[in-house]
Amino acid sequence: MSVGFALLGLLAEGQRHGYDLKQQYQRRFPAAKPVAAAQIYATLDRLFRDGLVAPAVTERVAGPDRIVFAVTDPGRTELDRWLSEVETPAEYVANVLAMKVTLALLVAGESVAADFLRRQRKAHLERMREYTRVKTDPHADVLRVVAADYAINHLDADLRWIDTTLQRVAHLAKELRQ
């Protein structure tokens, strides 16, 4: 996902300085990979250069000066365009799970593939339990629930594939034995 649009969105929610943006990014997108401070500042520089954000205030606290950024009008227009734009579904969806199973079947045999799939299933379900706990926490707000739902549904897609593949591998093993 483009960090630039994420920062534009967070700044449209309220003006912030770089460190604050990093914190807010993690709060709003708890399931996303944390973004490094250096990347936040580099992205802010680029957004500023493109005229999409502008310094609003300089805060002076105990440490160094902090520049508080706000979205400009062209920034808001760009954000709105991006929010309504359909994302192209990924063309290549192969990932390391499918690749491992393919290679396991090719060079290590079906029992290695099945064993990997079973252990992977456990790991996926454990992660799904964690997100389910997030979702069912009575204090969870709707944004956390939406993010947890997204993660759960993606894990579920992998789990369905794992289950189907376990069945296919079992059939393959039976065929090989006959």
Next chain:
Amino acid sequence: MTASEVLAARQIVKSYGNSPALSGVSLSAARGDVLAITGPSGSGKSTLLLCLAGILRPDAGEVCFAGQRIDTASESARSALRRREFGVLFQFGQVVPELTAQENVALPLLLSGVRRREAMTAARSWLDRFGVADLGDQRPPQMSGGQAQRVAVARAMVTEPEVLFADEPTGALDTLAGEQVLGQLTRVAREAGTTVLLVTHDAQVAAYADREIVIRDGLVDGTAAVPGPSAGQHRAYT
């Protein structure tokens, strides 16, 4: 048996005619466990649930509740057990359409000889715990699927069972309604210390449980069949 073990199955075998459904399944559940039993269609998970709940008798193996064999117990003893110690919930809650929600929930208590006033008071409080107290006077045809299923869960819990058996309890509901039922069911069961056995083919449902047992081809995944003629057609693929 460990001190907290409530339910245990040892090497259960069950066939329907020549078709083996279970080929030697063992499992154990402690008090307060929320355990998911998952597996593909036809894997034997529902048969396992019926054997554990004392509804079906296995052909071989043992089922114990609180340290006592239930697979060899008399029909009347097993029926009493199902009334007092077990709650059972199916995909379609099987609430009685002619009764109000409150009467539906009170029903197991009334059948056990509890006085009507007491039973109705308890029913009201269980409806409240599942967030459907305002439906007390309504009949199932006036309710949504999710509301009717919450009434069914309240009915399964009203006797404060030691074990709640739930077979695809949200299978007929849309995602959000199912989520509400599962969230409440697992929360209330955990508060009450009830052991829950949740049969499902859906990983998202299984994720509400603390742990999972996968059944494939009549066996706990990764284990071998017990030797014997009825188990001969099932083999783990490891």
